[in-house]
Amino acid sequence: MRFDLDLPAWKWPFYIMRHPFEGYEDLRWKKAYNMKVAMIIVALFFVVSVCDQLLTGFLHNYSMTKVFNIVPVIIQSILLFVTWVVGNWALCTLFNGEGTMRNICVNTAYALVPYIIGRIINIILSNCLTRDEATFLTFVNIITVGYTALLLISGMKTVHQYNFWQTIVSMLFTIVAMVIIIILAVLLVSLFQQVYLFVYAIYTELLYRNPSLSSSALILIMVGVVVAVIAIVCVAYTLYEKAQIKKEQKKLR
Amino acid sequence: MPSIKRIARRVVSAVLAAAMLCTGVVAYADEPYTGYNYDWWGDPVPSQNGYVVDKVISGLDIGCGQLTNPADLYFDDNEKLYIADSGYTGNYDTRDQKGRIVITDKDMNLITTVEYLDFSDKQEWLKEEEARFERGELTEERFQKEINVYFNNPTGVFVDDDNVYVADSENERVVQFTVDTDKSGNGCGKVVEVFTRPDATYYDAGTTFRPEKVLVDAAKNVYVCITTITRGAVVFSREGEFNGYYGANRVEKTGEVILNAFWKLIMTTEQIKRMKRSVPVELSNFDIDDDNFVYTVTKNKNSDTDVLKKMNSAGTNIFINLGYNEYSFGDPLIKYYRGTTYSSQICDVDVGPNGEINLLDLQTGRVFQYDDECTLMFIFGGSGDQKGTFTTVNAIESIDTNVYVLDSRKSTITIFKRTEFGSIVHEAMSLFNAGKYNEAMEPWNEVLRRDSNYWMAYIGLGNAYLNAKDYEAAMDNFYFQSRSGYSDAFKSWRMNFIRENFTLFAVIIIAIFVAIYVISSIRGKARLKKRAAADKILREQQKKEEG
Numbered sequence: 001m002r003f004d005l006d007l008p009a010w011k012w013p014f015y016i017m018r019h020p021f022e023g024y025e026d027l028r029w030k031k032a033y034n035m036k037v038a039m040i041i042v043a044l045f046f047v048v049s050v051c052d053q054l055l056t057g058f059l060h061n062y063s064m065t066k067v068f069n070i071v072p073v074i075i076q077s078i079l080l081f082v083t084w085v086v087g088n089w090a091l092c093t094l095f096n097g098e099g100t101m102r103n104i105c106v107n108t109a110y111a112l113v114p115y116i117i118g119r120i121i122n123i124i125l126s127n128c129l130t131r132d133e134a135t136f137l138t139f140v141n142i143i144t145v146g147y148t149a150l151l152l153i154s155g156m157k158t159v160h161q162y163n164f165w166q167t168i169v170s171m172l173f174t175i176v177a178m179v180i181i182i183i184l185a186v187l188l189v190s191l192f193q194q195v196y197l198f199v200y201a202i203y204t205e206l207l208y209r210n211p212s213l214s215s216s217a218l219i220l221i222m223v224g225v226v227v228a229v230i231a232i233v234c235v236a237y238t239l240y241e242k243a244q245i246k247k248e249q250k251k252l253r
Numbered sequence: 254m255p256s257i258k259r260i261a262r263r264v265v266s267a268v269l270a271a272a273m274l275c276t277g278v279v280a281y282a283d284e285p286y287t288g289y290n291y292d293w294w295g296d297p298v299p300s301q302n303g304y305v306v307d308k309v310i311s312g313l314d315i316g317c318g319q320l321t322n323p324a325d326l327y328f329d330d331n332e333k334l335y336i337a338d339s340g341y342t343g344n345y346d347t348r349d350q351k352g353r354i355v356i357t358d359k360d361m362n363l364i365t366t367v368e369y370l371d372f373s374d375k376q377e378w379l380k381e382e383e384a385r386f387e388r389g390e391l392t393e394e395r396f397q398k399e400i401n402v403y404f405n406n407p408t409g410v411f412v413d414d415d416n417v418y419v420a421d422s423e424n425e426r427v428v429q430f431t432v433d434t435d436k437s438g439n440g441c442g443k444v445v446e447v448f449t450r451p452d453a454t455y456y457d458a459g460t461t462f463r464p465e466k467v468l469v470d471a472a473k474n475v476y477v478c479i480t481t482i483t484r485g486a487v488v489f490s491r492e493g494e495f496n497g498y499y500g501a502n503r504v505e506k507t508g509e510v511i512l513n514a515f516w517k518l519i520m521t522t523e524q525i526k527r528m529k530r531s532v533p534v535e536l537s538n539f540d541i542d543d544d545n546f547v548y549t550v551t552k553n554k555n556s557d558t559d560v561l562k563k564m565n566s567a568g569t570n571i572f573i574n575l576g577y578n579e580y581s582f583g584d585p586l587i588k589y590y591r592g593t594t595y596s597s598q599i600c601d602v603d604v605g606p607n608g609e610i611n612l613l614d615l616q617t618g619r620v621f622q623y624d625d626e627c628t629l630m631f632i633f634g635g636s637g638d639q640k641g642t643f644t645t646v647n648a649i650e651s652i653d654t655n656v657y658v659l660d661s662r663k664s665t666i667t668i669f670k671r672t673e674f675g676s677i678v679h680e681a682m683s684l685f686n687a688g689k690y691n692e693a694m695e696p697w698n699e700v701l702r703r704d705s706n707y708w709m710a711y712i713g714l715g716n717a718y719l720n721a722k723d724y725e726a727a728m729d730n731f732y733f734q735s736r737s738g739y740s741d742a743f744k745s746w747r748m749n750f751i752r753e754n755f756t757l758f759a760v761i762i763i764a765i766f767v768a769i770y771v772i773s774s775i776r777g778k779a780r781l782k783k784r785a786a787a788d789k790i791l792r793e794q795q796k797k798e799e800g
Contacts (some may be wrong), residue, residue, distance in 0.1 A: 058732055059740055066294050128747070131740035 009034040013041065013110045020151050024107060024158035033102060038109035042081055045112050048119045049077040057126040060137060080178075084108060087177035088156065092170055097160035107155035111148055118144025285642050286619075286635035290706065293734050295585060298706040303622065303631030303675035304656060306641035307668040316363040317355050318343065320664040325466065326650040326657055329412035332359045334650070334657070336666070337410040337419065343368070350403035354410060354419060356432065356440070359652060361666070365440035367417070367432060370402050375444050398424045399449055409466035413473070416445060420464035420477065425450055427464050427477055427489075448475055451487070451495030462487075466538050470566065471545045478539055478549075483532045485568070486539065486549070500549055500568045502533035502559040533559075542604040546571070552598040552615055557581075560599055561612060561627075572627055580627050583614050605651040607683055613658065618643035620658060620669070624682050628709055631678070633669060634658065641667060654679075674703050681713055690717040708734060715742065724749065 005026055007015055012032055016023030027033065050073055053063045085108055089101045099107070121144075122137050129136060157167040199222070206218055288302035312320035322340030329335065336355040345351065354367040372379055379400060386396040398405070401424050409420030415431050419442075426449045430442030450462035464487075466478040473491035476499060485501035504510055510531045517525055534553035541547050549562045560582045562570045572580050583597025600615040608625030618636035623629055635642045645662040654671040671679070681696035690713070697713040704710075715730035715738045724746035731739035751758060 059736060059743065064294070066296075130744045130747070131736060 005030055007032070009037050013037065013113045016110050016151065016155075017113055017147075020147075020154050024110075024155050027107075027110075028103075028158055033106040035102060035106065038106040041109040041112055041116070042078065044116050045081065045109075046074070046077040048116050048123075049073050051123055052119055055123050055127075057129075059131050060126040060129070060134060081108065081112075083178045083181050084174065087181055088170070088174040091174055091177050092160050095170065097162070097170070099156075099159035103159045104156075107159045108152065111151035111155050114144045114147040114151065118147075284633075285637055285639035286633060289632055290708065291585070291629060292706060292708055300631075300706055301674040301704045302633060302672055303678060304620070304633045304669040305672055307655065307670040309640050310361045310666045310668065311664060312338070312355075315355065315357055315361055317366050320355070322661050323659055323664060323666075324408040324647055324661060325410050326648040326659050326666070327410050327412055328650050328652050328657075330414070332652060333357070333364065333412075334359065334361070335410045335412055335417065336659070337407045339406050339408050339422075341368075345403060349398075349401060349405050349423065351423070352404040352407040352421075354404075354407065354417065354442075361668075365432065365434070367430075367440045367442045368403070370404075370428060370430060370442045370444050371433065371435070372400065372402065372444050375447070378447070395425065395450070399426055399447060409464065409478070411466075411468045413469040416469075417442065418467045418469055418475065420467040422463045422465060425462045425464070427467050427475060429475075446491075446493055448477070448489045448493050451489075453495045455497075456487075456495060457482075457484075468539055468541050468547070470541060470547070472566075476539065476547065478536050480535050480537065483535045486536055500536070500547065500562065500564050500570075502536065502549075502551060502556075502562070504531050504533045505556045505558045537599075538601045540602045540604050542608065548602045548604055548610065550599040550602045550612065552600045554596060554598055554616075560597075561602060561610070582612055582623075582627075583621055584617065584619075600646065601649045603649045603651050603656075605656075606653065607679070609651075609679070611649050611651055611656060613646050613649040615646055618646050620649060620656060622656075624686060626686060628682075630682065630709070631675065634667075641669070643667070674700070677703070678707070678709075682709070685713045685716070690720045693717060711735070712738060715739075718742075719745075 005015075009032065012023075012027060012034065016027060019026070050070065053061070053065060053068065053073065056063075085101065085105045088108075089099065089104050091097075092099060092104075118140050121140050125137060125140065153164075153167055153171065156162070156171060157164065160167070160170065162170065203218065203222065206222075207213065207215060210218075284302055284305055286302075288300045289297045290300040292298045312318055318341075320336065320338045321342065322338075323336050324339040325337040327335045334357045336357070337352070338355050339352045341353045342351055343353070356364045356366065358364060382391065382396060382399060385391050386393065391399075401421075404419065404421050405423035406421070407419045408422045409418075411418040416429050417432060418427060418429050420427050426447055428442070428444055429446040429448070430444045433441055433443045435441045448464075450456070460479075460482055463479060463481065464477045465480055468476050468478075470476070474496065475489040475491070476486040477489070478486050482498075483501065485498040488496040488499045490496050513528065513531060516528070520528070534551045534556045536549045537552040539547055539549040545566060547564045547566075549559075549564065551560060559570070561572060561580070563572045564570050583599055584595075588595040595616055597617065598615040599612045599621075601613040603611040603613075605611060609630070610623040610625065610627070612621040612623070613619075614621065618634050619632055620634045621629065622631040622633075633641075634646075636644065638644070643658065643660045643663065645660060646658055647661040648659040650657045650659075654676070656669040658667045658669065659665075660667065677696050677699050681693045681700060684690075684693035684696065693713050694717040697710045697717070700707050700710040701714070711730045711734040715727045715735065718724070718727035718730060719738065719742050722745075724742045727742035728739060728746060731742055
């Protein structure tokens with residue numbers, strides 16, 4: 001371990017890339033976790049994912065660029081990152097992991113650097129290579145993805161202070177946790193959609209029945225009704241509580 | 254005095270009114286179907302019609318009385334059209350007399366009809382069969398069917414020179430006859446050979462023999478298509494001996510099949526025997542071209558392997574997907590509409606004079622025309638009750654530039670003629686397939702002028718430019734049209750680019766090397782200096798401690 005490390009924050013990811021095992025230990029020792037750099041890397045990850053679909057040469061571009069949709073790209077990059085961090089944190093805090101959410105986030109982001117570099121190399125190469133030379137792209141891909149996986153293992157191992165097998169198992173279970181998170185999220189979204197549709201149905205119904213009513217007024221009324229209902233519930237609950245407290249006091253006396 | 258303005262206004266309005274009156278209403282008949290094609294992404298895009306309806310012919314137009322459930326069409330070499338009118342019951346008395354063969358010329362004028370058979374040249378065979386029947390080798394039912402002088406539901410017809418082959422399905426035989434006229438001037442068939450159910454032991458005893466379609470190759474072997482047999486077409490030699498099966502489909506690798514293969518690894522032979530067997534889908538129809546290649550189709554809905562096969566005489570498929578999906582036939586998109594699934598069911602195949610392949614889709618009533626390399630050219634027809642649309646299509650034939658489609662429910666034959674656009678595409682395609690890329694350029698440009706969605710035109714132009722060594726234009730045409738073409742063009746373009754700018758590249762590369770060397774040496778020196786300074790400080794500290 002080097003104790004004379006005094007790097008600026010932006011140099012850390014590259015230092016870690018050069019020292020996959022020692023680097024994270026140094027990062028931990030120096031407490032040099034930097035959220036800003038991590039966020040920039042995640043943003044780059046997203047940008048590179050977009051470029052991968054749009055700028056990869058025609059010969060090597062197998063994505064459906066006739067209609068480009070950014071939502072799947074967001075899901076594949078940013079949402080994937082967030083669910084990984086949340087899933088890993090949720091799992092490992094239960095199993096003696098020492099990592100905080102912040103540290104996991106930074107370590108994961110730093111591990112993405114080789115992948116991003118590989119993507120950039122591939123985007124440039126794909127515009128210069130013919131179809132027979134696609135092997136080079138595959139080669140770069142395998143190397144960089146493998147390197148990212150290695151860094152990720154090393155990072156998770158360091159941040160939670162696990163041994164190797166614990167890290168592997170925790171990572172596998174993190175993937176399961178991610179799946180669960182995504183399922184719950186989809187469920188929640190569809191549930192809210194139902195609520196929205198219900199409210200919208202009421203809104204249109206009222207609008208059709210009262211042609212004189214303007215739509216903005218109706219929205220105001222509906223918000224007012226909701227607020228009123230909440231207020232009534234609150235007041236009723238407070239009154240109930242007070243009554244209960246009085247009863248208790250009586251008993252105590 | 255009216256002002257000039259008013260006069261002008263009156264004159265203009267009068268002229269306009271006259272113009273309106275003179276124009277009238279132009280009535281024009283549009284096709285009841287929209288021509289479409291598929292683009293590089295596999296999405297359907299509208300296209301010009303390559304074929305439009307010429308006329309619709311019924312049995313009454315031919316002059317032979319109404320057709321009933323016609324099942325097959327065939328054009329012979331003399332441009333005579335044979336129609337297997339399978340449900341015809343005209344003046345027959347019993348139930349096992351049904352169907353006839355109607356023969357017309359190219360313009361659908363009646364030549365003759367064949368309603369019964371004449372066994373006078375087959376007396377020896379008759380006697381032999383009778384002897385077999387008396388010995389008990391044939392059942393009475395089978396014997397009666399074999400020697401039936403009438404047809405019973407003839408569903409397939411094929412002509413080789415003068416010999417007409419009819420798949421007489423209810424009579425469980427294929428008859429070969431020559432067309433003759435009897436004393437009263439009616440057409441009759443002089444039987445040459447009768448192909449009946451094989452007695453060979455390797456013809457599966459459980460299967461029935463109900464010939465649906467028939468064809469004959471150059472060696473006069475007779476191929477019989479039977480939909481209850483999944484092992485391919487039944488082949489007879491010209492003497493009527495059973496020669497085995499030809500051209501079975503492959504078993505589609507569905508999840509179930511793979512799972513069964515896995516279970517077979519661990520099961521005992523007894524258990525395997527009891528398992529459901531995975532069998533390939535049956536052949537539905539076939540055709541043969543001038544080079545003796547047999548084309549088979551299957552109309553099974555649940556299978557998309559071996560929908561169309563082009564086989565040599567050994568039964569080897571040429572249109573085989575070797576790991577890629579190079580060939581796909583019919584509509585690749587499966588459509589769900591009001592609770593029903595629509596996917597293509599190819600029920601007939603026809604090979605045209607220039608090797609173009611017409612496939613007939615039972616489900617949608619569409620005709621898919623491919624060139625001989627299986628590139629989709631046109632889609633026409635559809636389902637419906639208008640001219641040019643169908644209810645139940647059965648057979649397709651083509652001659653010259655016309656395509657004939659038989660609808661068994663409507664009992665009509667629809668003749669499609671090629672449009673100008675169709676002719677241009679065909680001309681371009683035949684030049685292109687002959688390798689005459691430069692000659693094909695003009696028609697391809699014309700095609701693009703008429704229909705800029707036409708995918709194949711870009712490929713043709715791209716190849717022409719590639720041939721003319723105009724790589725940039727070739728790349729423009731291949732861009733999002735053909736990966737392999739673009740790759741070839743790009744390779745040459747890149748080579749040229751590097752050659753032209755070689756000095757630039759050389760200078761850049763040398764500059765990079767020099768820069769790397771210089772920077773690394775500077776950094777190395779700096780590092781040495783730093784280390785020396787650190788050592789100095791360390792030494793001074795040590796001295797101090799000692800001192």
